[in-house]
Amino acid sequence: MISLLFPFRGDEMHIERLDFENSPYLGVYGVATDRVAFIREGLAEKKLEILREVLRVPLVETSVMKSRIIGIFAAGNSNALIVPYYIWDGELEGIKARLRELDIDMRIEPFLSKLTAFGNLILANDRAALISAKFTREEAKRIEDILGVEVERGMIGEYHAVGSAGVVTNRGGLVHPEATDDELEWLEDLFKVEIYVGTANQGVPFVGSCMLANSNGVVVGSLTTGPEIVKIEEALGFLS
Numbered sequence: 001m002i003s004l005l006f007p008f009r010g011d012e013m014h015i016e017r018l019d020f021e022n023s024p025y026l027g028v029y030g031v032a033t034d035r036v037a038f039i040r041e042g043l044a045e046k047k048l049e050i051l052r053e054v055l056r057v058p059l060v061e062t063s064v065m066k067s068r069i070i071g072i073f074a075a076g077n078s079n080a081l082i083v084p085y086y087i088w089d090g091e092l093e094g095i096k097a098r099l100r101e102l103d104i105d106m107r108i109e110p111f112l113s114k115l116t117a118f119g120n121l122i123l124a125n126d127r128a129a130l131i132s133a134k135f136t137r138e139e140a141k142r143i144e145d146i147l148g149v150e151v152e153r154g155m156i157g158e159y160h161a162v163g164s165a166g167v168v169t170n171r172g173g174l175v176h177p178e179a180t181d182d183e184l185e186w187l188e189d190l191f192k193v194e195i196y197v198g199t200a201n202q203g204v205p206f207v208g209s210c211m212l213a214n215s216n217g218v219v220v221g222s223l224t225t226g227p228e229i230v231k232i233e234e235a236l237g238f239l240s
Contacts, residue, residue: 015233016054017222018047024201024221025209027167028071031119032212034126034170035078036060036104038095040068054217060098063091071209075122075163077129079148080107084116109146113139120161123208124149125168128190132160152190156183164206166195170215171237174198176205196235200224207232 020029020043029040030051037051038060048059064073064087074083083092087110095108113135115121121132122143128150131143135153144151156165157178166175166187173187173195187195200210201223210221211232218236220229233239 014054015218015220015229015238016050017224017229018050018219019222020047024223026071026212026219026221027119027164027207027209028069030071030212031074031076031081032214033057033076033078033081034214034216035106036099036102037212037214038062038070038074038081040070042068051212051219054219055212055214056216057214058102058104060095060102062095062098065091071119071212072117073119075118075124077124077147077149078106078126080109080146082109082111082118082122082143082146084118085110085112086116107146111142111146117161118163119208120163123156123162123166123168125170125173125191125193127170127192128152130154130156130162130166130187130190132162134160150190154186156187161206164208167208167211167213167236168193168195169213169236172196172235174207174232174235176207178205193237194235196231198228198231198235200228200232202228 031038036057037055041061041063064070123130129147133153140151156162157176159165168191172193177197184195199205200207201221212219
């Protein structure tokens with residue numbers, strides 16, 4: 001399913017509904033930053049072009065550990081991408097080669113940990129990162145060094161999967177509806193953006209799994225309703 005575009009005022013930013021091979025869980029299959037987006041292999045060119053148009057960054061098509069669910073395994077910001085230590089050498093070299101081709105100086109860091117679902121467990125923008133409390137303090141310090149931002153350990157609405165429970169860019173953020181007022185205030189202070197609660201894909205609270213977003217635009221799952229889109233636009237800073 002490919003929907004009509006939702007154009008913005010004159011700055012060409014917009015929001016778009018999309019699916020990846022009939023799945024509306026776009027965040028499972030990619031990681032978007034303000035410099036580049038990492039996307040699962042095998043998507044049709046028409047869908048890749050929509051991603052380029054909306055996010056307005058180059059795409060790196062890849063797999064991680066021979067899996068297409070790279071949004072589960074990888075997380076990062078404009079400075080770096082954290083991937084599991086067990087990423088295949090060919091995948092790692094392929095990512096680095098594509099970044100060199102694009103003339104993008106970005107750190108790709110295989111991270112050794114008992115945890116591997118970094119996309120589920122790390123929520124980051126270019127100012128800060130919230131990571132699951134399941135990471136040790138030593139791991140938090142390493143993640144801070146890699147991403148080049150302040151890192152806090154914690155949860156959102158009692159969920160350790162903070163990367164799935166939220167999406168945050170340099171313009172705004174949207175998190176699980178069970179986040180408390182105190183958590184929202186804390187997150188706003190951490191990420192230095194306004195944070196809202198909301199859902200996508202007809203009521204799914206794990207919004208990070210449902211969309212790909214950066215400061216330029218957002219691609220949401222194909223099941224996302226009109227009212228959800230309005231809230232997403234507001235939360236991510238695309239409404240005046």
